[in-house]
Structure formats: C-alpha cells, structure tokens
Amino acid sequence: MPAEATHVLDLAGPDELGIAHLRFTTGSPANTMNLPFVEAFLDLTSELAGRDDVRVLLVQGPDGTFSGGADLGRIADMDDDTWAHYIRSEFALFAAFDVLPFITIAVIDGVCLGNAAEFALACDLRLMSDRARFGLPETAVGFQGPAQRLTRHVGLGTAKRLLFEGVVLSGVESRALELAQWVAPAAELDAVARSTAERYAKLPPVAVLETKRNLAEAYALPPMENEIRSSLTTAGTEDALEGRTAFFEKRAPVFRGR
8 A cells, every 4th residue: 555645735824915825735646636635625625714814815736737636546445435435525625615705716737637627626716827737537537527517617518528538628728618717838827826816816805705605606516416426336347447557557448338
C-alpha cells in the first residue's frame, strides 16, 4: 500500500479587500486527491462557511498543475466501506463549496481532471492558463461520468460528447464552452487572478450573496444519490479494474461490459 500522503491546505488572508487565497497540495503524484486530503478540505470548507470577512476566495494548486483527479493507486487499495466513505466525502465537499457565502474562483494551471474538474465546477468561476487541460474522463476508464454540474454548464448534448469520449479540453476550448470564464498566459496567471479578485471584491457582499443564492435556485442540482450510487457500482466492475490497469500500463483498455 502506498505511504500516507502529506497534504497542505495553505489559506492566506483575507487581506484588506477581503481576498483570501487557498493553495492546496495533496501529497500524491500529479496532485491527485486522496481521502485524508478530501476530509481535511471538507473540514476547512465548513470553517470558511462561517467567515464574514471573505469576499473572494482564489483556489489554486501548485505551480504547473491543479490536480490530476483521484489517486487511482489508492482507490485500488480501498475496501468497499472506505471507497463509499471517500465518494460521499467528495460529494459533500463539492456541495459545501457550491454554497459558500462569497465568490469562489478556481485558478487552473496544467491538468484539472476527474474529481478535480468536478470541484472546479463547484466554484463560481474558473480562470485557466493557456496550458490548462480540463476534463472528466471517468467514463473512458470504466467509472461513471459526473453529469449534473457539467450539464448545468454546457447543456445535455455537449455533456454527452465530453463524458462519453472522455474529452480533455485546452483552456481555450474550455473558454469556448463557457467552462472557463477567462484564459491567461501561464506566466501571467497569478497577476490576472489577483486583478480579477480585486474587481469582484469591490462588489456589495449582501447583493452578491443574494444573487448567488438565486442563481443556485435557478440552476438547482438534483439530489446526488444516483451519482453516488453509480460511482459505487461502476468502481466494482471488471471494466473499471481494466481501465485502471490499462492506465498504469500505458495501453488502450479492452472493455467487456462486466
């Protein structure tokens, strides 16, 4: 079993404008997400929900990456109860981030895949670098593709194409589909993130909160139990095992519908 990962959730601020900056490191290769990290992130999100001094939160991975998604090596070592706990913790994190009482901006450089992309979609807005790679490739490796948030952003037909094919988009392609609101050169990403946060921090907080609540109601997500059930079901299939194995062996998977 892999050694326990050491994660870091580095929250700076808020500053005098109400801008806070959260940089996260999961301790796993490609900054992939693992259970201790997700649990700690959920705890931090619960604390942030009670803050009244934050107006904008920037969320960012280490330089050159956001997150490669779930740590497939650790998933392979999970028993059924641990896997179920992991999935429910992830969905709880996404839901909690969705309703934070201030504007959240995912600042995405490099890869942002799978559950990391789902987390980014739970943020209010997304700023990507010109070297970003964004996608939800779960279906292509035997897991259920998370449909609800993606469909809310791009519509049913495009969501089907992206999920069925496991498409990984560039920053420019993400902007064309409105999955990213801005794209900046990688060298300018931090500066653009800061200037964007300053612009939003000047907005009236009560009006922003009420507008955010109304937008959430207008585009309400259905209960997530079906997606959770699908995650638990597909992870136990032979096809999911083949998808994970092929990924690590760097070969095309052969799926048999079992």
